[in-house]
Amino acid sequence: MRSAPTILVVPSTEHRGKEMADASISLSNRYCQAIVDTGGLPWVMPCVKSKAAVAEAVRRCGGVMLTGGDDVAPERYDAKLPPKLRKHLGPVDPDRDWLDVTVIAEVFRQRKPLLAICRGVQILNVALGGTLIVDIPTQRPQALPHNRMDRKSQVVHEVSLTPGSLLAKIAGRGRLGVNSTHHQAVDRVARRLWVTASSADGMIEGLEQDPAASPQLPFLVAVQFHPERLSDRMPVWQTLFRSFVRASTASRRKAL
Numbered sequence: 001m002r003s004a005p006t007i008l009v010v011p012s013t014e015h016r017g018k019e020m021a022d023a024s025i026s027l028s029n030r031y032c033q034a035i036v037d038t039g040g041l042p043w044v045m046p047c048v049k050s051k052a053a054v055a056e057a058v059r060r061c062g063g064v065m066l067t068g069g070d071d072v073a074p075e076r077y078d079a080k081l082p083p084k085l086r087k088h089l090g091p092v093d094p095d096r097d098w099l100d101v102t103v104i105a106e107v108f109r110q111r112k113p114l115l116a117i118c119r120g121v122q123i124l125n126v127a128l129g130g131t132l133i134v135d136i137p138t139q140r141p142q143a144l145p146h147n148r149m150d151r152k153s154q155v156v157h158e159v160s161l162t163p164g165s166l167l168a169k170i171a172g173r174g175r176l177g178v179n180s181t182h183h184q185a186v187d188r189v190a191r192r193l194w195v196t197a198s199s200a201d202g203m204i205e206g207l208e209q210d211p212a213a214s215p216q217l218p219f220l221v222a223v224q225f226h227p228e229r230l231s232d233r234m235p236v237w238q239t240l241f242r243s244f245v246r247a248s249t250a251s252r253r254k255a256l
Contacts, residue, residue, distance in 0.1 A: 005062030012069030063248030066120030113219035128190035165196035219247035
């Protein structure tokens with residue numbers, strides 16, 4: 001795999017790990033397998049609070065992938081969150097939020113390809129100035145059931161793709177079946193982004209960079225679902241990862 005681009009994968013975190021029962025990183029192997037299957041070499045980022053380490057890690061990689069995990073701390077997008085909504089928050093980890101936001105800042109500064117998955121689309125939107133729906137069942141009671149952990153590797157609903165979007169071009173069609181394991185979602189979209197996928201109930205399922213925004217990344221696709229859990233059975237999601245790895249290969253060559 002000498003020619004494979006290195007993909008920096010930002011993992012989830014746990015307050016108690018399996019080895020020493022202290023703070024640890026956590027990551028489903030499916031993320032890395034999807035990268036390997038499409039020609040990339042995954043490199044899992046440690047959760048260390050060092051801007052210099054983050055900057056160097058992003059510099060050495062061809063592309064960056066943000067992964068799923070716990071809720072985003074509301075202090076990052078709504079400092080006056082009402083108690084009735086706060087009680088619906090799941091676990092949060094400010095250190096994970098810091099790492100994701102710092103990585104995102106470096107991705108834009110260094111202009112690296114970015115693929116953001118599930119929590120990844122949420123923290124990307126927050127990092128760029130957008131907001132989140134704290135709890136879909138509470139704030140959007142008429143919405144589809146989006147937290148389908150019982151079918152996390154199965155298609156549970158469809159999304160409509162925005163014509164002309166990168167995701168629509170990759171898919172070669174206007175609708176796709178997706179899984180769904182989230183209770184939060186993008187609310188107000190950050191200025192640099194535009195909606196490229198949505199479900200029938202109006203939930204935002206995909207974001208990309210606004211064509212008019214600057215700077216432009218070589219590749220940016222952010223999705224609310226988990227394509228890494230479908231890519232071994234649905235070729236369209238393998239095509240997504242392959243497109244990301246291809247963009248990361250070009251980015252690495254340009255940096256050399």
